[in-house]
Amino acid sequence: MTRHLLPLALAAAIAFPAVAGAADTQPPPRIVVSGEGQATVAPDLALLTLSVMREAKTARAALDANNDAMAAVIAAMKSSGIKDRDLQTAGIQINPRYNYTNKPDGSQEAELIAYQVTNTLSVRVRDVDKTGEILDKAVSLGVNQGGGITFTNDNPAATVTEARKKAVADAMAKARTLAEAAGVSIGRVLEITDQNVPPPPMPINAKAFDVQGGSVPVQAGENSYTVQVTVTFELK
Template sequence: MTRAFLPLAFAAAVALPAIAGAAEAPQQPSPRIIVSGEGEATVAPDLALLSLSVMREAKTAREALDANNDAMAAVIAAMKSAGVAERDLQTAGIQINPRYNYSNKPDGGQTAELVAYQVTNTLSVRVRDISKTGEILDKAVSLGVNQGGGISFTNENPAAVIGEARKKAVADAIAKAKTLAEAAGVSVGKVLEITDQNFMSPPMPMNAKAYDAAGASVPVQAGENAYRVMVNVTFELK
């Protein structure tokens, strides 16, 4: 019976060193370098985004809401008469809040007296003809916009300018990689991986309540929008 098991034991003894030898020789990754590149491209905006709020106050919530409805209806009609399309007008929110007067009591507590209700309706407006932005703001304020509000400029389709920023970011990464490799006495090989992230600086707000509706059209400067892209590029080193 002992002789019957000798061939199997011998085969196992031969096979195991072969498997162990294969596990001891993993493939080593090639030398590589990872660098970040930044790119920026600017373009004039083609879209103005307005946030216009109307606030009305009255003794009852119903009276405040009715007054607010009349004022906002006039604002919306003015937007449409100025050429703003229906699809570019959107209600952003309606708030109804009680307003109280507080007085101190002799025992140190407070009493609250309900004096009025405030209703605020906020309208988001997209202005596609930027040259009309000042005119539209003037009309909105004169017709009832009296709280909050803001303006920002953007681009409806920034794909082309973002693509330009990406090219600049990759070129910046390549230049950095070559400089680092040269300093280390090696050379840059093929690109192994690229990842990117794009972002734009937030717009500066302008408060509608600060505009003088009795004067000339609000002076509006659209400026330029800057689109920035950052990429991480992995290069092989030779």
């Protein structure tokens, strides 16, 4: 019996339809657009950084003086309605202070003058309207170094959701405009990615406060939350 071998050229032609079938699975035309949405809300939380610095001849004396002053500040915070969970020590520093004098040979002689102890307290004020009053009490009772205030929101989820909806609507509007200009129409959504952009903090330098009588005037303003999305649409 005679066996017939298939020519190589014919073998290649028979395999070709599989390659053509793979080409049929290529993704449909698509368009990728970005959108941005923004929503604002009044702050409901003030973050304070308060520091007490005391100086004395010895580190022990400076620490004791600082402890007394900070204890009074903490007591004032609690009497104003600040809970224990919203009071946190942010750091304690003990530093020697020297006086330097020039010697005839050009060198310097260091003389220990005192020790400085600085205790820093972080405070969360949940009643923003009391921020000025609380700051005024703190300064009156011993806070004597720069700190700051940052106004933020305890739970901005609802505001971020509003911004996210606006971002998606913005992306869809852009996609329709581009598709119409190109003579096509958009189809189903293939992919959505989003990025939540936190609002920049609104710090206020505590050194700038006028603490001569009365509560410190404080304006909380509002926070703006921005969401950016990237949406991929199918084109029809």
